[in-house]
Amino acid sequence: MSRPLVLLHGWGLTARVWEALRAPMADVPVYAPDLPGHGDAPAVGSANLAAWTDRLAAGLPDGATVCGWSLGALLALDLAARHPRKVARLALIGATPRFVAADDWPHALDAATVTAFRSAFATDPAAVLRRFVALQVMGDARRRDVGAALTAALSTMEPDPARITALADGLAILAGTDLRGTLPGIAQPALLLHGEHDALMPADAARWLAPRLPGARLEIMAHCGHAPFLSRPADCAALLENFHRA
Template identity: 35%
Template sequence: MHIKSIGQGPDLVLVHGWSMHSGVWSPLLELLSEHFRCHLVDLPGHGQSEWHEGDFELKRLLDNLSLALPQEAIWLGWSLGGMVALAMTHNYPEKVKKLILLASNPCFVQTDDWPCAMAAEVFNNFSASLAEDQQLTLQRFIMLQAKGANQPRQVIKQLSEQLAQQHEPEPEALKAGLKCLAEWDLRDTLASVNCPTQMILAENDHLIPVSLAEYVQKLQPKLRIDVMPGLGHAPFISQPQQCQLVIEQFIHE
């Protein structure tokens, strides 16, 4: 697994979301690397990480991350990356000093008792479109991430540029990532997490509804929740300085 480290200070692990790679953090990285030793993970089959069948099996993924990353660090995960970081707190609690879930849901697809997520029909249609035309589906996903942002064109431009800078993700890795989003249910993990945890939501996110705040607060009363107004699914691209401020306030509490 490819991991790039940059900056000086306390260890901070950053895990990107579905279909992207660690380069997506660049607007935020310029700010965070001044105060932290940032470890940028490319998930299997994304960016510069190779793909092998089964790499997204949760235990194997977490074991590989554990071997490659510092003994104790702050973990920051965006979207699918947030689910990975949350799962680390269960399998390797000694590894996670603090946890930051950025635009991430412990249960991504709606269930009867979890309405604050993506509708199953929408998710299934998206998965079907990936099998038909991967490139078009990735572009549609970029548009969806930018929707609701105060500067959607900027978000579309940056996400598109990042996607173009690396080889497209491995098709099997994309399918495996969607399977994770569909099947992982980490609500019990969030309820039992022991380290200080922050959830950052965006007011206009069309993938992770802001109504999630009410539900996760019941699961984990100690959770710190910050809502960023006027932003979509990638708030660290629209407003990197504002995002940095919210993150560092929590870290230094």
């Protein structure tokens, strides 16, 4: 049996976002769960990355190629470090070990911007989700098509208010996680795909990350924003499939 492929999506979305990437890889066994509190998945009830990772790990196969995008990339890194039997190979899209800038970490969003984003979500979550989509398509040559695909894959916040709480927990994880110290414990081979014009997470984050992962290959995708697998799905699928089958 061929190695399974696990796809972990980003904040505020659902596994539906992977449809364009999955289409060229129809013969690969794929597990694409919704993240906790997203789509149909129950919430963890915690703003703790490890708790979310542990929930996901319980339902994933061993020995998979785990591909994470954005928040999903943080989860994939944590899986590789703390549940290594689950991860044979590690693919990261739009990845960073830390989403928020600090004195020793310039490759990220300004802390004040992240704080304002979280505050706005508390009062108008739907507007923040729309803004988040707009940030992801900035700099992308196919921004209209990518924006439509992201909007179609947004996680619903109705009718259970607990869904809004779960998404707020996800924002808290993005704001509070720093996995730079975890990287030396990751042994799996890695592939990094990153949009050249990613306005949400600068490509310099991936350039910093790549040499700190074992034998990592970094591909900067020209004319793409934060979701290169939607802007250039065939190219990303070919890179991912070649890495997965290696």
